[in-house]
Amino acid sequence: MKINKYSVTFLMSVLLISIFISCNKGDSPDFSIERLISEMTLQEKAGQLNQVSGYNVNYDKLLREGGLGSFLNVFGAELTNRVQKIAVEDTRLGIPLIFGIDVIHGYRTIFPIPLGESCSWDPDLIQRTSAMAAAEARASGVHWTFAPMVDIARDSRWGRIAEGSGEDPFLGSVLAAAKVRGFQGNGLMETNSIAACLKHYAAYGAANAGREYHTVDLSEKTLREIYLPPFRAGVDAGVATLMSAFNTINGIPATANNFTLRQILRGEWGFNGMIVSDWASIHELVVHGYAEDKYQAGIQAIKAGIDMDMMGDVYQKNIPLLVKDGSISMRTLDEAVFRILKLKSDLGLFENPYVDPELERNLILSVENIALARESAQKSIVLLKNENNILPLNKNIRSIAVIGPLADNKDELLGTWKCRGIRDDVVTVLEGLRSAVSSTTTIRYAKGCEINDDNTGGFPEAVGIARRSDAVIAVVGESAGMSGEGGSRTTLGLPGVQKQLIQELSETGKPLIVVLMAGRPLSIPWAAEHIPAILEAWHPGIQGGNAVSDVLFGDINPSGKLTVSFPRNVGQEPLYYNQENTGRPGGRSRWTSRYIDSPNSPLYPFGFGLSYTTFEYSNLQISSETLLPGGSMTVTADIKNTGERAGYEIVQLYIRDIVSSVVRPVKELKGFEKIYLEPGEKTAVEFTLGHNQLGFYNQQMKFVVEPGEFRVWIARNSEEGLEGNFKVNSK
Numbered sequence: 157m158k159i160n161k162y163s164v165t166f167l168m169s170v171l172l173i174s175i176f177i178s179c180n181k182g183d184s185p186d187f188s189i190e191r192l193i194s195e196m197t198l199q200e201k202a203g204q205l206n207q208v209s210g211y212n213v214n215y216d217k218l219l220r221e222g223g224l225g226s227f228l229n230v231f232g233a234e235l236t237n238r239v240q241k242i243a244v245e246d247t248r249l250g251i252p253l254i255f256g257i258d259v260i261h262g263y264r265t266i267f268p269i270p271l272g273e274s275c276s277w278d279p280d281l282i283q284r285t286s287a288m289a290a291a292e293a294r295a296s297g298v299h300w301t302f303a304p305m306v307d308i309a310r311d312s313r314w315g316r317i318a319e320g321s322g323e324d325p326f327l328g329s330v331l332a333a334a335k336v337r338g339f340q341g342n343g344l345m346e347t348n349s350i351a352a353c354l355k356h357y358a359a360y361g362a363a364n365a366g367r368e369y370h371t372v373d374l375s376e377k378t379l380r381e382i383y384l385p386p387f388r389a390g391v392d393a394g395v396a397t398l399m400s401a402f403n404t405i406n407g408i409p410a411t412a413n414n415f416t417l418r419q420i421l422r423g424e425w426g427f428n429g430m431i432v433s434d435w436a437s438i439h440e441l442v443v444h445g446y447a448e449d450k451y452q453a454g455i456q457a458i459k460a461g462i463d464m465d466m467m468g469d470v471y472q473k474n475i476p477l478l479v480k481d482g483s484i485s486m487r488t489l490d491e492a493v494f495r496i497l498k499l500k501s502d503l504g505l506f507e508n509p510y511v512d513p514e515l516e517r518n519l520i521l522s523v524e525n526i527a528l529a530r531e532s533a534q535k536s537i538v539l540l541k542n543e544n545n546i547l548p549l550n551k552n553i554r555s556i557a558v559i560g561p562l563a564d565n566k567d568e569l570l571g572t573w574k575c576r577g578i579r580d581d582v583v584t585v586l587e588g589l590r591s592a593v594s595s596t597t598t599i600r601y602a603k604g605c606e607i608n609d610d611n612t613g614g615f616p617e618a619v620g621i622a623r624r625s626d627a628v629i630a631v632v633g634e635s636a637g638m639s640g641e642g643g644s645r646t647t648l649g650l651p652g653v654q655k656q657l658i659q660e661l662s663e664t665g666k667p668l669i670v671v672l673m674a675g676r677p678l679s680i681p682w683a684a685e686h687i688p689a690i691l692e693a694w695h696p697g698i699q700g701g702n703a704v705s706d707v708l709f710g711d712i713n714p715s716g717k718l719t720v721s722f723p724r725n726v727g728q729e730p731l732y733y734n735q736e737n738t739g740r741p742g743g744r745s746r747w748t749s750r751y752i753d754s755p756n757s758p759l760y761p762f763g764f765g766l767s768y769t770t771f772e773y774s775n776l777q778i779s780s781e782t783l784l785p786g787g788s789m790t791v792t793a794d795i796k797n798t799g800e801r802a803g804y805e806i807v808q809l810y811i812r813d814i815v816s817s818v819v820r821p822v823k824e825l826k827g828f829e830k831i832y833l834e835p836g837e838k839t840a841v842e843f844t845l846g847h848n849q850l851g852f853y854n855q856q857m858k859f860v861v862e863p864g865e866f867r868v869w870i871a872r873n874s875e876e877g878l879e880g881n882f883k884v885n886s887k
Contacts, residue, residue, distance in 0.1 A: 205496065206226075314363055530706075583699055626666070628668045771803075
C-alpha cells in the first residue's frame with residue numbers, strides 16, 4: 157500500500173481521536189463517535205461544523221451531501237421530522253441534524269422577559285419556566301436553545317439588558333445555573349429537555365457607551381469578578397454549549413479569543429462541550445480588522461475553540477482547504493466534530509431523531525403552562541411607589557379609566573425575542589381588569605397616544621374619561637422593539653409624548669396609578685415625584701394583563717425587587733450599586749466625586765421593591781468576631797411582618813472588605829432568601845458566609861482572601877439595612 161502524507165495524517169487523526177474520546181466519554185457506552193468520524197470525508201466533517209438559518213431549497217443539495225450539521229429557526233414537529241428524514245435517510249452516513257432556536261423566555265407560552273423574571277429573585281420559579289419552555293420546544297422538534305443570556309449589564313442604554321438578570325454577578329450566577337438546570341432537566345435524552353447555551357461569551361454586556369456590538373475594554377480583574385462568574389456557574393451546572401460574543405475584549409474579538417476560550421473556558425474551567433459562534437461572528441473577524449479574509453478568519457476561530465459556524469459561510473467552504481495546506485491540524489478539526497456529534501448523541505438523536513406531532517399538539521399552551529406564565533408575571537412585578545396606600549384598589553370601585561398605548565396592546569407585551577409567541581395568546585391589561593372587577597364597575601378606555609410619536613390628538617378623550625372616573629390607570633412604556641438586540645438608546649425617558657400624557661392625567665386630581673412596561677429601567681424622575689403609585693411590570697408575557705390586575709386589586713401582594721438600578725437620568729449610566737469607592741466620595745463639596753446637577757444615587761436602587769405590607773428588620777447577630785481560613789460564620793437577623801397582609805420579603809446579604817491590596821466595591825451581594833410571613837409573624841433569617849466568599853483577584857490575578865476588617869449587612873435593598881462588623885484572620 158502506498159503511504160503518503162495524507163494517509164499518515166488520517167491514521168494519526170484516528171489515534172488522536174481515540175485519545176480525545178477516552179478523555180471525554182467517561183464510563184458511558186454511548187454511540188461510537190470514534191468509528192463515525194473515521195468514516196467521514198473531510199468535506200463531511202466540515203459540514204458538521206456548518207449551521208444555517210431556515211430550511212429552503214437552497215440548502216437541500218448541501219444537506220443531502222452532508223454539508224450541514226445544524227439548522228436554526230427550523231421548528232415544528234412536521235417540518236423538523238421532514239427535514240430530519242433527509243439527513244438520516246438520504247445522506248451517506250445518516251447523521252441527524254440538531255435544530256436550534258432562541259427560546260429566551262418561552263417557546264409558545266411566553267413568560268416575562270428575563271430581566272423582569274429576575275426581579276422575582278426566585279431560582280425555583282426560573283427553573284420551572286425554563287423547563288416548561290424546554291418541554292414545548294422539544295415537542296416541536298427543537299433540541300437546542302441559544303439561552304440563557306447571562307451577560308452582566310450595568311448600562312441601561314444597552315438594549316439587551318432585557319435578556320439578562322441585571323447588574324449583579326452573584327444573583328446572575330444563581331439564576332444562570334437555575335436556567336441551565338431548567339432547560340436541560342434530568343438529561344438531554346429526555347423528551348422534555350433541550351441543550352442550553354450560555355451567551356454571549358464574554359463581556360458582551362460591557363459594550364462601550366451601551367451601544368450594541370461595540371467594543372469592550374476592561375481589566376482582567378473586572379472580567380473575572382463581574383462578567384465571568386455567571387458563565388462559570390452555568391458551566392458548573394453542566395451546560396451543554398456556549399456561544400461566543402460579537403464584541404472585542406481589549407482589542408481581541410471574542411470569537412477568536414484564545415485567552416477566554418482556550419485558557420479560561422477549556423483550561424481553567426474544564427469545559428468540554430460545544431462552542432458555537434454568534435450569527436456570522438467568524439466572518440466578522442474580517443470586518444473587525446482582525447483577519448485579512450474568511451480563510452484567515454476560519455483559522456483564527458477554530459484554533460481559538462469555535463466548533464460550529466453560525467451563518468458565517470466560513471467553515472464549510474474553507475475548513476477542507478485549511479487542513480490540506482496544514483493551516484490547521486486534522487486533530488483540531490476532529491475535536492470540533494467530536495464535540496458536535498457528542499452533543500447529538502447526548503440528545504439521543506442517533507437513536508430517536510424524530511418527534512411525536514401528537515405531543516406537540518397536547519403540550520403547547522397547556523393549562524399548566526398558562527398558569528405558570530401568570531405566576532411568573534405576578535412575581536416579576538415590582539411596586540416602586542405606593543403613596544398613602546392608594547393600592548390595592550377595591551374591585552367594587554365605581555369606575556376606572558384605563559389609558560395609555562400599552563393598556564390594550566397585545567404585541568408589545570410579548571417583549572423582545574418572543575420566539576413562537578403570537579398576539580392572540582396575550583391577555584392585555586384592559587382585558588385583565590375587565591375580568592377582575594365587579595359587575596357594577598364601569599371601565600372606560602382611551603389610548604391617549606401612540607408609544608413613540610408626537611401626536612397629542614388623543615389627549616382630550618383620555619383626560620375626559622379620567623375626570624369622569626374614580627381612579628386612573630395609565631399603562632405606558634416602551635415597545636418590544638425598543639429593547640433587545642439592536643435596541644440601544646441614548647435617552648431613557650418615556651418615549652414620545654407619554655410623559656406629557658401622564659402629566660395631564662395627574663392634573664385631573666384623580667388617583668393615578670402608572671404601570672410601566674419596558675425592556676430596561678426607564679428614567680422617570682417626574683413620575684417618581686408626582687405620581688402616587690407606580691408598578692414596574694416589564695414586558696410581562698402572555699398573562700401580563702391578568703398578573704397586573706392581580707396586583708392592582710390585591711389578589712397578589714407584590715414581592716418583586718429590582719435587579720438593576722434605575723437612573724435619575726441617562727447621564728448617570730453606566731449605573732450600578734457595587735461600584736468601587738473613590739478617594740473623594742460624593743459629598744456636598746464641589747471637590748468630590750459627584751455631579752453638579754444630580755445626586756449620585758439612583759432613582760430606585762438595586763434590590764428595591766415595596767409590598768402591601770411592611771417588614772421590620774432587627775437583632776443582627778454574627779456568630780463570631782473573627783473568621784479563620786477555611787472556616788465559615790453565620791449572620792442572622794429577625795424579620796417581622798408588621799403590616800396587615802401576608803407577603804413575601806426578599807432578604808439580602810451584603811459585605812464590604814474595608815482595606816485590601818486592591819480597592820473593593822462599597823457593597824457586594826453574597827446571599828439572599830425569599831421568605832413568606834403572615835401578619836405579625838417573625839422569623840430569623842440566617843446566612844452562612846464562607847471564607848472563599850470574601851476573596852478577590854489581586855494585582856497578580858491570583859484569587860486571595862486577605863485578612864482584615866469586613867462590614868456586613870442584612871438588608872431590604874442595597875441602600876438600607878442592619879450593619880455589623882467582623883474580621884478575617886490569616887491563621
